[in-house]
Amino acid sequence: MTVRPATLDDVPDIVRVCSEGWRDTYRDIHSEAYAEAVIAEYYTPERVASEIGPSDSGQGWQWDGWLVAELEGQVIGAAGGGPTGAETWEIFVLYLDPAKRRLGAGRALLNAMTAQALAHGAREQWVSVTQENEKGLPFYRAMGFEVREARESVSESTGEPVHSFRMARPLGAA
Template identity: 30%
Template structure:
């Protein structure tokens, strides 16, 4: 298993992880009709655009030529704080969760954030998503809860922050 920077040819593999992990992670949280409507083809187009955007930092976890997970970072339009950026997503196929791959992806993106000069990183996670404990374990501190709507359902999203990127990079080695 290797962690490496994503390239355009990874878009279909990232799209598969994105769709499959949303369907397993958010089952019972996000309306099933929305999850059923996710498409590999549409997500492949999205990921080609994301990879082409130089403002995004994207790494993949690859095992024997198959993309099994990914992590993305980039400063959201809503983040106006100097020296801060955002961990925008981290997903693994369900069968690869709990095997330290998420930790390795987190470490890689934190190193990239340090190289880009960021000292503070925000991450948004659905309150009902049990994997939010992963961020807490690596030192993310709760900031606030916001309300959002997905497919007609009101959900709550918790916002966390890491105030010391170097410390997170060290802890996630």
């Protein structure tokens, strides 16, 4: 298993992994309309291509660029995040090919993002996880994340309720 910064050549694989991973994770949680609206907003080739490298949101957070996990030359996972404060770093996305789960890609991607967080001087790493996400919640709990807050919102695209947990874990001193 190798993790590396993504290149433009990885865009189709990132789109595939995130779209398939999103559908697989949320098929029993959200409607198909909601799933397709999220995919159409976040996982298009154009958007992913524009996010390949680091960027500043101009809204108080940064994006460190996409990372991909490869196994035998095949992209099986994609992730990204960035600093959200002087000592905080957020995981914005982490998805795996549904057929390639439990091979270590999630842990490898999280480890690479943790290295990015520490390089920024972060002391805490955060993630938002849908409360009903029985794939993500056990993973993050096993990696030392704890629920700090429960949030409720409504999808702008479909009007569906969205229930999420804000989870965090401490990181070692930078």
